Amino acid sequence: MSSSKPPLLENATRDLAAFAASIRYEDLPAEVVARIKTSALDSIGCCLYGATLPWTQKVREMVEEENAAPVASIFGSDSKTSVAGAVLVNATAGHAFELDDIHKESIVHPGSIATPIALAFAERDGNWTGRDVITAMATGYEVGTRVGNAATMSLFFRGFHPQGTSGAFVAAGTAGRSLDLDANRMLHALGIVGSQAGGLMAAQEGAMVKRFHSGRAAQSGVYAAQLAAKAFTGITDVLEASYGGYLSTYSDEPNAARLTEGLGTVWETAKTGYKPHASVTSIHSALDALAHIMQAHALAPDDIAALDVGVSQMTFVHCAWDYKAQGVTAAQMNLYYGLAVIAHDGMAFVNQYREDRLKDPKLLDFISRITARADEEIDAMGPAYRHAATVRVRTRDGRELAHRILNRRGSPENPLKPEDVEYKFRNVAAPCLRAADIDEVVQLCARLDTLDSPAALIALLAAARR
Numbered sequence: 001m002s003s004s005k006p007p008l009l010e011n012a013t014r015d016l017a018a019f020a021a022s023i024r025y026e027d028l029p030a031e032v033v034a035r036i037k038t039s040a041l042d043s044i045g046c047c048l049y050g051a052t053l054p055w056t057q058k059v060r061e062m063v064e065e066e067n068a069a070p071v072a073s074i075f076g077s078d079s080k081t082s083v084a085g086a087v088l089v090n091a092t093a094g095h096a097f098e099l100d101d102i103h104k105e106s107i108v109h110p111g112s113i114a115t116p117i118a119l120a121f122a123e124r125d126g127n128w129t130g131r132d133v134i135t136a137m138a139t140g141y142e143v144g145t146r147v148g149n150a151a152t153m154s155l156f157f158r159g160f161h162p163q164g165t166s167g168a169f170v171a172a173g174t175a176g177r178s179l180d181l182d183a184n185r186m187l188h189a190l191g192i193v194g195s196q197a198g199g200l201m202a203a204q205e206g207a208m209v210k211r212f213h214s215g216r217a218a219q220s221g222v223y224a225a226q227l228a229a230k231a232f233t234g235i236t237d238v239l240e241a242s243y244g245g246y247l248s249t250y251s252d253e254p255n256a257a258r259l260t261e262g263l264g265t266v267w268e269t270a271k272t273g274y275k276p277h278a279s280v281t282s283i284h285s286a287l288d289a290l291a292h293i294m295q296a297h298a299l300a301p302d303d304i305a306a307l308d309v310g311v312s313q314m315t316f317v318h319c320a321w322d323y324k325a326q327g328v329t330a331a332q333m334n335l336y337y338g339l340a341v342i343a344h345d346g347m348a349f350v351n352q353y354r355e356d357r358l359k360d361p362k363l364l365d366f367i368s369r370i371t372a373r374a375d376e377e378i379d380a381m382g383p384a385y386r387h388a389a390t391v392r393v394r395t396r397d398g399r400e401l402a403h404r405i406l407n408r409r410g411s412p413e414n415p416l417k418p419e420d421v422e423y424k425f426r427n428v429a430a431p432c433l434r435a436a437d438i439d440e441v442v443q444l445c446a447r448l449d450t451l452d453s454p455a456a457l458i459a460l461l462a463a464a465r466r
Contacts (some may be wrong), residue, residue, distance in 0.1 A: 005242035008257035016143060017187035018264050020173050023139050025131040026199040031270045033449055036141070036251045037417050042274055043094055043111035044457075045425035049350070050096030051076030051089075055208040059215060060089045065424065072219055073121035073462035076432060080339045080462075083120045084222045089169075090116035092215030095163060097350070098332040099428060100214075103141075103272050104146025104260075104387065104411060107155075107162040110272065113218045114118050114140040114174045120222075121178035123458050128450030136263040140221075141175035142271040144170025147239065147246070149258035149268065151385060154251040158199065164199020164213030165250055171221020179225050182201070189225045191210040194246045194339050196220035197198040203281075204318075204333040206326030212369040234416045249305020272420050277348040279332045282315040285405040286335060286389035287342045293393050294343065300344040301366055303395050309335065310375030323359040324361050349426065412435040432464040 020106075028036075050056050054429035055194035060074055063085040070080030081089075092102050094112025101111040118136040125227050148155075148166035154184045156162060172193035176186045197220070228234065228290045239246050240256055247254035275282050286309050293299065311320065319335040332352055340363040341352040359362065378388045378418035390404040416424075422442055429438050444457045451457075 004212075006421040007064055007198065007237055007240040007242055008245070008247055008254060009240045009259060012256055012259045013190055013238050014187055014234060015260050015263070016146065016239070017165070018183040019182040019192055020139050020143050020176060021181055021186040022142045023135060023142075023177065025135045028135065029267060029270070029276075030140055032138055032267045033134055035044045035270050035272055036137050037445055037448050038274075038421050039111045039141075040115055040133070040137070040448060041425050041442065042101050043115035044441060044445070044461060045428040046099045046117065047075050047090055048091030048095045048110055048461065049099070049234060049428040050211075051464070052432065053093075053096045055211050055391045056089065056093045056096050059092045061210065063089050073123060073458060075116075075461045076282070076464045079285070083124055084219050086120045086219040087116045088215045088386070089134065090215075091119065091218035091389055092211050093212030096231070096349065097278055097353075098274055098280060099278050099424075101272050101274050102269065103145045103148065104281075105152070105271070105383070106145040106166055106268070108144055108148045108166050108170060109163055109214065110141045110144055110167070110170045112214050113144070114165050116173040117171060117218055118178060118221060119228035119454065119458055119461070121175070124452050126455075128454060130448040130454055133454050134449060136174050136177045138269050140170040140172075140174025142267065143173030144168075145268040145271075146259050146263075148245055150254055150256050151251045152253055152255050153386065154253040156276040156314065157248065157281045157317070158252060159201050159208065160250055161199030161201050161203065161213050165197040165216050165274055167214060168197040168220050171218045171312035172224045173221075175221045175225035175396075176228065177318060181225060181228060185228040185231070187236055188232065188234040189221075191226035191236050191238040192232065193221050194235060194238035196224065197246065202387070205321070206330040208329070209385070210329055216336045239277070274424070276410050276416060276420070276424065277338070278350055278353055279338050279348050281408065282311070282317055283319050283335045283338045283356050283389075283411065284389055284408040285387050286311060287338050287348055288409055289389055289405045290339055291346060291402040292343050292401050293401050294390060297401060299393070301362070303397075304343065304366075304369060304393055306394040307368065307370045307397045308392040309339070309372045310378060310392075311335070311372065312378045312386040314386045315375040315389070316372060316374040319432050323367055328344075328355065331358050335372055336367045336370050337363065339370055340364075381406075429464075433460070437464075448464070
């Protein structure tokens, strides 16, 4: 049956694997190196804070009970375990609080997967340079985001979580490059990991398992690369197969051309953006639009009689479901809760998602004044504007105020500066590292391309504590 229809794109998996296997540090454009260094710092902060959270600690306890060969550190603990075990914990930590970087088109958070994998292999092998870490991470970023691009938003609309599905290819690319797989074995690594991809979006409404999707993707990528290194075989046309392939199965409207379009000349890695809020990326424009209106007009929450929010159809489906205090995950994924904390606190960061805030009567009262809808004008602009939002406020004294943001703060079109990412890192790492150690991590990431070894950086991450 698989041979009765033509492939979605002839030799796509093979071409992507050959490219991934061929990448050397010297091939990376300066903007990609700079982006990976910034992403490493951002991802490390996410991992350190995430390691303190209960869902990550449950995964850590499970892994520690396995007593695997101690070759790679579990961040924020004295424990070492296998590479696969370490990345299961550390990548769960990286995605544990909705702070990790985001590639808009693919809807993948590559940093929380690629960073733990590259550092785990670097620690195991003991002979890596900082440039080796950058190269492995960039390979994973480029492979996984291209797979996500080709899957399109259709994958999400079908109910799959891109982090657990397309993210598995980030992991295989990073791990395959870490093991220096040749083109044929990289092909099989991708062919193996495609069968492991998984993650359901219903997890966003309160379940801890959403965080685990990232860890599981990372672990699957490590296993895929390690098996491929032993000549274990995978599906050699896993991406383009017309029946049972990744794109044909996970997406109703795949765009296979995006797998290899501009390969080697256009680097998707350089399009990665960062989060200023500890919540799902799709709502950030709405949050900032409300903050702008309230600051510009000196409004307090009680000054607002009604709030109308227009967002893309994807954001509406993703985030505009009726808010219930189902846990931190649900609050971070919910448009209404995010707007309520912005209205009251002026920010949506770590403290706004404490358990004791989730049922705050003031927040619930504000939520009752919000209406959200899919905005046809935003959808007509195309997928590039799926994070756009228009916020309209009616005040109790009768004023009508509005603000639209087309490109969210932190996106490649409206980027955070490296110093903004450093500020974010210092805030999320403050509960985990001493001030001097925070300074050292910042400096080590800034000099990652010149480090003879990442060992000092890894040692700081292993020793971090809440």
